[in-house]
Each structure stands twice: as structure tokens, then as C-alpha cells.
Amino acid sequence: MTYKDLIERVSESRDIPKTHARELIESIFGVLGDELENDTGVSIPGLGTFKTKTREERKVYSPHHESYMMIPPKRVVDFTPSSSLKDNLKFVETGDE
Amino acid sequence: MSDKITFAELVEKISAKTDQSEQTTNDFIHELAEIIETSLGTGEKISISGFGKFELRWVDERKGRNPQTGEEITIPGQNKVVFKPYKALRQRVNKPFENLDSQLIGDEPDESISTDNAPVLSFQSTSIPTPEQASSKKAPLEENLIVERESPVENQPLPVRVKPKPAKKGEGAPVPPTSEEEDLAWVFEQKMQHQDELSRDVQSNGSMKWSYTAAAIVVLLAIFLLVFFLNNPNETQTSETSTLPAQPNVAQLGENQVTDQEVYANSEADQAARSDDASETTGEQDQIAGSETDREIAHAVAGGESLWTIAEDQYGDPYLWPLIYNANKNNLNNPNLVAAGNSLQLPVLENSENLSQEERKMVALGYISVYDWILENQPDNARYYLWAAGSFSQEVLRDASENVNEADLAFATQG
Numbered sequence: 001m002t003y004k005d006l007i008e009r010v011s012e013s014r015d016i017p018k019t020h021a022r023e024l025i026e027s028i029f030g031v032l033g034d035e036l037e038n039d040t041g042v043s044i045p046g047l048g049t050f051k052t053k054t055r056e057e058r059k060v061y062s063p064h065h066e067s068y069m070m071i072p073p074k075r076v077v078d079f080t081p082s083s084s085l086k087d088n089l090k091f092v093e094t095g096d097e
Numbered sequence: 098m099s100d101k102i103t104f105a106e107l108v109e110k111i112s113a114k115t116d117q118s119e120q121t122t123n124d125f126i127h128e129l130a131e132i133i134e135t136s137l138g139t140g141e142k143i144s145i146s147g148f149g150k151f152e153l154r155w156v157d158e159r160k161g162r163n164p165q166t167g168e169e170i171t172i173p174g175q176n177k178v179v180f181k182p183y184k185a186l187r188q189r190v191n192k193p194f195e196n197l198d199s200q201l202i203g204d205e206p207d208e209s210i211s212t213d214n215a216p217v218l219s220f221q222s223t224s225i226p227t228p229e230q231a232s233s234k235k236a237p238l239e240e241n242l243i244v245e246r247e248s249p250v251e252n253q254p255l256p257v258r259v260k261p262k263p264a265k266k267g268e269g270a271p272v273p274p275t276s277e278e279e280d281l282a283w284v285f286e287q288k289m290q291h292q293d294e295l296s297r298d299v300q301s302n303g304s305m306k307w308s309y310t311a312a313a314i315v316v317l318l319a320i321f322l323l324v325f326f327l328n329n330p331n332e333t334q335t336s337e338t339s340t341l342p343a344q345p346n347v348a349q350l351g352e353n354q355v356t357d358q359e360v361y362a363n364s365e366a367d368q369a370a371r372s373d374d375a376s377e378t379t380g381e382q383d384q385i386a387g388s389e390t391d392r393e394i395a396h397a398v399a400g401g402e403s404l405w406t407i408a409e410d411q412y413g414d415p416y417l418w419p420l421i422y423n424a425n426k427n428n429l430n431n432p433n434l435v436a437a438g439n440s441l442q443l444p445v446l447e448n449s450e451n452l453s454q455e456e457r458k459m460v461a462l463g464y465i466s467v468y469d470w471i472l473e474n475q476p477d478n479a480r481y482y483l484w485a486a487g488s489f490s491q492e493v494l495r496d497a498s499e500n501v502n503e504a505d506l507a508f509a510t511q512g
Contacts, residue, residue, distance in 0.1 A: 006132070028125075028126060037189045040102055075193060081180075
């Protein structure tokens with residue numbers, strides 16, 4: 001489902017104009033992004049928890065450079081689905097598999 | 098460890114931004130979550146622009162162990178919800194570390210265990226020449242070239258002390274090479290075979306001897322200069338400038354990359370140290386050159402970079418490298434070689450994980466350009482690039498079909 005489809009579906013189910021739905025979705029994920037950028041975790045009921053995790057720097061061998069490399073630390077987004085979402089979808093037949 | 102805000106706080110912030118009541122916002126988010134859940138349930142992926150993508154992934158049945166009892170159990174196959182942040186979000190979140198680059202740190206003490214295998218592996222896997230392997234093969238050589246270009250300048254401030262070292266080693270190599278040195282020279286020779294677009298004429302045994310002669314000339318020149326310096330100890334200033342014209346002369350004598358590489362093959366430790374320096378300084382250049390225009394970003398090439406790695410850094414997808422090649426076709430002779438310090442124009446993509454029709458065409462055109470180049474230089478591999486062009490845009494492949502080799506086209510359209 002593309003971003004457009006999502007907006008369409010939300011606007012239908014809430015019975016609001018698409019522009020409005022887009023605005024709302026944008027601001028929700030905008031705020032979420034701001035919080036994550038400030039290293040703040042956010043839980044959304046029914047969906048899951050977004051937080052950040054810092055990966056330590058580490059040393060790897062790079063066959064490309066034929067030398068060892070230092071990989072710098074990195075902060076990444078960590079998403080944990082809420083238990084209701086996880087359990088509801090656990091054994092759903094998606095038709096993909 | 099990150100702080101957390103409660104859902105109520107989140108709702109408050111959002112409703113302040115949208116001028117909605119908190120109740121409406123709350124309901125809206127719940128409904129959004131429900132819609133996401135239902136769509137995931139039907140196997141759909143949900144893409145949220147500028148944020149990320151949710152999808153359901155099937156995890157097969159696997160063996161596990163109860164951590165408390167140690168009892169072995171079978172974990173049944175199940176769906177897992179995964180969230181993949183898009184590049185924009187990844188960059189925002191990684192802001193505190195965005196200026197850090199990975200650095201080559203040279204050989205490690207425990208290298209003997211792993212190094213022996215790794216290069217061998219990279220050479221063995223030549224059977225499927227994907228763009229990845231093509232560029233990974235060439236990258237080491239590229240670095241050597243860069244080091245080689247920088248080195249004369251680095252040596253100059255200390256002509257008396259530093260110069261003799263590489264020069265004498267270079268002298269040692271041609272005459273009675275010890276087995277180790279011979280191996281190194283052989284490795285470079287091998288790489289040259291892959292790389293002979295640079296020096297058109299393939300290096301045969303005869304021209305090997307010629308390159309030794311050229312090496313000897315370099316050495317003689319270095320010794321001559323040395324003597325010159327020693328005779329005029331007070332005039333180091335002028336002697337520095339006199340070295341400069343001497344270098345191009347050497348180049349004009351007809352010696353090519355091989356000679357210098359043999360010389361430097363023997364001072365690998367120096368190389369590692371220098372490429373470290375190079376990656377540090379060029380990292381800074383990157384930041385300076387990061388100024389954005391509307392459709393393209395300027396990018397200063399750092400030591401050790403290839404179009405492949407630049408595409409990976411810029412778009413998160415190394416396979417988009419022909420896009421960069423196409424935008425800089427006029428400045429690049431060889432897509433496998435980009436010189437450090439060059440400035441490239443990188444086309445801007447809206448969302449590199451979800452290319453628009455237009456963007457796919459651009460990438461496909463890039464692959465066609467690469468195909469044209471490869472066809473001239475390594476005709477055996479050209480068809481893979483044509484196939485890749487077709488995988489991005491069939492339309493572009495059709496448009497180009499008049500100008501391509503028939504067998505290649507058949508290969509590109511069969512799959």
C-alpha cells in the first residue's frame with residue numbers, strides 16, 4: 001500500500017477530505033520523527049513502540065579494501081510491534097507465502 | 098538510552114500542531130493503527146513517505162531452547178512485523194554521528210587468520226560479473242593509483258631522508274626479486290590485466306622488462322636529485338621546486354602505472370598509513386562540498402571511493418551507481434575509476450527506496466551509458482548491464498534496442 005492509498009483509506013474510514021487526512025498523517029509521523037531525532041521513544045497503542053538504539057563502533061575486515069576498518073557508532077530506529085499487533089498477525093495467511 | 102514520552106504527551110503535541118482536539122487526534126491515531134493492522138493482515142506493505150515502511154515477514158519454524166530449563170523446543174513459523182525506516186528518518190536519527198566515516202585502520206595483529214582467505218574469496222567469485230564485483234575488484238587498484246599520485250608531494254619536504262627508502266627498494270625489486278616481492282609484483286600484474294582499459298597495450302613479458310628499465314630510470318633520477326641536494330645543503334628551498342618539473346618528465350619517459358606500482362608494492366605499510374590520511378582529509382572535503390542544488394548535489398570524491406560506494410552512501414542502494422555515471426559522463430573516462438578530489442554531480446532522488454517512473458528511467462539510461470562503455474572495453478560483460486537497464490525500465494531498453502548488440506539484447510530480454 002503506497003502512501004497515497006493509506007491516505008485514501010484513512011480519509012474514507014474517517015469521512016474526512018484527503019487533504020485533511022494527509023495533513024494529519026504527516027503531522028503524526030512528523031512529530032514521531034522529531035521525537036526520535038531527539039532520542040525520545042514513543043509508544044503508539046495498537047501499533048508499537050518506536051525508540052532509538054545506539055550501535056557501538058566496531059572493527060571489521062573489509063575485503064573490498066583488503067584492510068581492517070573502524071565502523072563509527074550509529075544511532076538507529078528500533079521498532080517493537082505492540083503485543084496485540086504481533087499476536088493478531090502471527091498466524092494470518094497473507095497469501096504471499 | 099532514550100527517554101520516553103507517554104502517548105498522552107504525543108497526542109498533545111500532535112493536536113497542538115494540527116489544531117484538532119485531543120480526542121479527535123487520539124481517535125485518528127487509533128484508527129490509523131487499525132488500518133495499518135488490517136492492511137498488514139492482507140500481506141500489504143505500508144509505506145509512509147519520509148518515515149518508513151511496515152511489512153509482515155514470515156519467519157520459518159526454528160529450533161530454540163527454553164532459557165530457564167534448557168529444554169529444546171520448536172518455535173513454530175510465524176509472521177513478524179518489521180519496520181524499515183527510510184533514509185530521511187535514518188539520517189535524522191543518526192545526526193549525532195553523521196560526520197563520522199568509517200576509517201581504514203590497516204592490518205591488525207589477528208589479520209593472519211582472516212586476511213589470507215578474504216582476498217582469495219573476492220578473486221574466486223568472478224564468475225558472475227555483477228556491477229558489485231566489477232567495482233570491488235577495481236577498488237584496491239584505484240587506491241594505489243591515488244596513493245601513487247600523492248606520494249611525490251609528500252616526500253618533498255624531506256627529500257634527503259625519505260626519498261632514498263622507496264627508491265632503494267624499487268631498485269631491489271627488479272634485479273633479483275625475493276619471492277615475496279615477486280608475489281606482490283605478480284598480484285599487481287594480475288590486477289592490471291583486469292584494468293588494461295587504462296593502459297591499452299596489455300603488459301606482456303617484453304614490456305615487463307621495459308617497465309623495469311623505466312623503474313631504473315626513476316631510481317637514477319632520484320639518486321641524481323639526492324646527490325644534488327647533498328651538494329647544496331643550503332638550497333633545499335630551491336631544490337624542492339626543482340623536483341616538481343622532474344616528476345612530469347619521468348611520466349613522459351613512457352613509464353606507466355605498472356612501474357610505480359611495483360615500487361610502491363614494496364612499501365605497503367606506507368600505503369596503509371597514507372590511505373588513512375587520505376580518508377581523513379577527504380572526509381572533511383565531503384562536508385564542505387555537501388552544498389545542495391535543486392536537482393543535484395556536488396560531491397568531492399574521497400580516496401578509496403567508487404561510484405558504487407558513493408551510490409550506496411547517497412541513495413542507500415549501490416546498484417543506482419549508473420545514475421551518477423550518467424550525470425558525469427563527460428568528466429569520466431572510465432566508470433570503474435574516479436579520481437580522488439574530483440567533484441561529481443549526484444542527481445537527487447525523492448525517495449531512493451521507492452523510485453518514481455521518471456527516476457527508474459534515469460537509472461536505466463545510466464545503465465545504458467555504462468553498457469555503451471563496457472561494450473567498447475569489455476564486450477563479454479556488457480549484456481549484464483543491458484539486462485540491468487531493462488530491469489529498471491523496459492521502455493528505455495526498447496528505445497535503446499536499435500543501438501545494441503543483438504545477442505546482448507536477447508540476453509537482456511529473456512529474463
